[in-house]
Amino acid sequence: INGKQTLGENIADNGGLNEAIGAYKKYVAKHGEEPKLPGFENYTSFQLFFIAYANIWCQTASIEDLTTAIEYDEHCPNAIRVLGSLQNSPDFAKAFHCPTGSPMNPKNKCKIW
Known part of the structure; x- marks a missing residue:
């Protein structure tokens, strides 16, 4: 994968996820967590x-x-x-209890905003 070719969209993906997480946190703070879904009772709402x-x-x-x-796509x-x-999301690591330094919770994350 050509990082220079995909950089702009990689930044957008990270930023979009962070904005969605922030919006969901505000929703949960205002309305509380949703009821558990049948078959998914073992997962938190953030998971x-x-x-x-x-x-x-x-x-x-x-x-x-x-x-x-x-070769051609910017994504x-x-x-x-x-x-x-998800690897760049501290909220993901917290939700799934990923140990620091694990594949889904690397010590060095990319944070732009």
Whole structure:
């Protein structure tokens, strides 16, 4: 993946996730957490927020499609978009109790805003 090619969209993905987290925190502070969903009782509302975020990026793509996207698209492949944004999110690490230095909670995170 060409980081220079995807930089602007990587920043936008991180910023968009941070804004969505902030909006959800305000919602929960005002309205309280939603009732537990059947079958998802073991997840907190913040964990479900991140699961829903990741779910919107699910896709099936052929190797040819991914190769073309990596060469020409200003976006990273969806899986990388999800992993990159979540790895940079202290809120994600807190919600899922990811140890510092683990793959989903690296010590060095990218924070722009």
